[in-house]
Amino acid sequence: MLFDVESFSKKAPPFLKWAGGKGKLIEQIDYYLPIELKLGKISQYVEPFVGGGAVLFHIAQNYHVERFLICDFNEELILVYRTVQQDVDSLVKKLAKIESQYFQLSWEGQKKFFYEVRSQFNASHSTTDFTKFSADWIERAAQFIFLNRTCFNGLFRVNSKSEFNVPFGRYKKPKICFKDNLFQISKILQATEIRYGDFTSCEDGIDSESFVYFDPPYRPISQTSSFTQFSKSDFDDDSQIRLASFFQKLDQKGAKLMLSNSDPKNTNPRDRFFEHAYAGYHIECVKANRMINSDAQKRGKINELLIMNYSQL
Ligand SMILES: C[S@@+](CC[C@H](N)C(=O)[O-])C[C@H]1O[C@@H](n2cnc3c(N)ncnc32)[C@H](O)[C@@H]1O
Numbered sequence: 001m002l003f004d005v006e007s008f009s010k011k012a013p014p015f016l017k018w019a020g021g022k023g024k025l026i027e028q029i030d031y032y033l034p035i036e037l038k039l040g041k042i043s044q045y046v047e048p049f050v051g052g053g054a055v056l057f058h059i060a061q062n063y064h065v066e067r068f069l070i071c072d073f074n075e076e077l078i079l080v081y082r083t084v085q086q087d088v089d090s091l092v093k094k095l096a097k098i099e100s101q102y103f104q105l106s107w108e109g110q111k112k113f114f115y116e117v118r119s120q121f122n123a124s125h126s127t128t129d130f131t132k133f134s135a136d137w138i139e140r141a142a143q144f145i146f147l148n149r150t151c152f153n154g155l156f157r158v159n160s161k162s163e164f165n166v167p168f169g170r171y172k173k174p175k176i177c178f179k180d181n182l183f184q185i186s187k188i189l190q191a192t193e194i195r196y197g198d199f200t201s202c203e204d205g206i207d208s209e210s211f212v213y214f215d216p217p218y219r220p221i222s223q224t225s226s227f228t229q230f231s232k233s234d235f236d237d238d239s240q241i242r243l244a245s246f247f248q249k250l251d252q253k254g255a256k257l258m259l260s261n262s263d264p265k266n267t268n269p270r271d272r273f274f275e276h277a278y279a280g281y282h283i284e285c286v287k288a289n290r291m292i293n294s295d296a297q298k299r300g301k302i303n304e305l306l307i308m309n310y311s312q313l
Pocket residue numbers: 018019020021022023048049050051052053054055071072073074197198199200215216217218230231233235
């Protein structure tokens with residue numbers, strides 16, 4: 001295995017908390033990365049469900065890849081990545097200011113500050129042009145990062161009016177301004193094309209020299225863990241099947257592919273959903289610490305699937 005745990009701690013980790021974030025699964029994912037990537041023979045890394053970007057940042061800082069293509073259906077998240085890409089200096093200044101203001105406040109004051117920022121963030125949603133970079137993006141991206149670091153569990157949830165409605169989290173000293181980290185990530189994003197939209201919108205950018213890692217919203221492992229609603233999209237079984245067809249299509253293009261999801265056998269040993277959807281592909285079962293679950297009792301080790309169109313042998 002080419003993986004060295006020690007070296008990872010010196011590299012920039014994700015700056016956002018993200019439901020389903022792959023930070024805890026990175027060792028297992030690394031182990032199963034295609035040999036072509038490890039040998040520097042992959043020219044492009046693609047992540048169509050980028051979320052907090054744990055795998056993107058890991059690959060960018062440990063392997064030699066010329067360019068990156070990322071996508072997500074969450075327009076606020078995409079605005080943040082594009083801001084880090086286009087004007088990280090202004091963003092870091094704004095975050096440092098928010099951080100110092102926040103830490104000077106009492107506990108009650110911090111809570112009030114959080115709800116004020118949340119109201120401002122929601123009030124400016126309708127007037128934000130998500131398609132064109134402007135100075136307004138700096139403010140919005142800083143508000144998003146602040147809310148992400150200080151809200152309950154770092155969740156991103158919006159109501160039917162697209163208003164962010166996650167309550168204040170109880171953190172003693174949350175890290176808000178990741179200065180060095182953001183600069184390092186901004187460098188990675190200089191070589192990255194950032195798209196907003198459905199995972200299929202990456203198709204035209206993928207060729208036989210690409211490695212694609214798919215981390216879609218989980219297929220719920222039980223009735224009580226429906227953490228499939230990340231933004232407005234509801235990723236149901238039809239979407240999982242649509243994704244499996246897309247996987248097949250990219251396989252025919254010659255790209256190397258890996259996909260992760262929860263193992264339905266965690267709760268129903270007879271559920272063969274992924275074996276059917278990905279028949280003929282290589283499926284590995286790995287152990288994961290699932291961090292975000294509606295049921296605190298179920299935060300232990302559960303099985304996750306890694307599905308690949310290549311074999312490690
Ligand atoms: C499990 S998370 C990815 C987590 C990421 N790997 C990480 O380490 O943080 C799934 C992501 O898919 C996005 N998403 C949901 N539906 C989508 C769709 N149809 N197309 C693209 N992205 C989608 C969500 O906004 C969310 O960020």
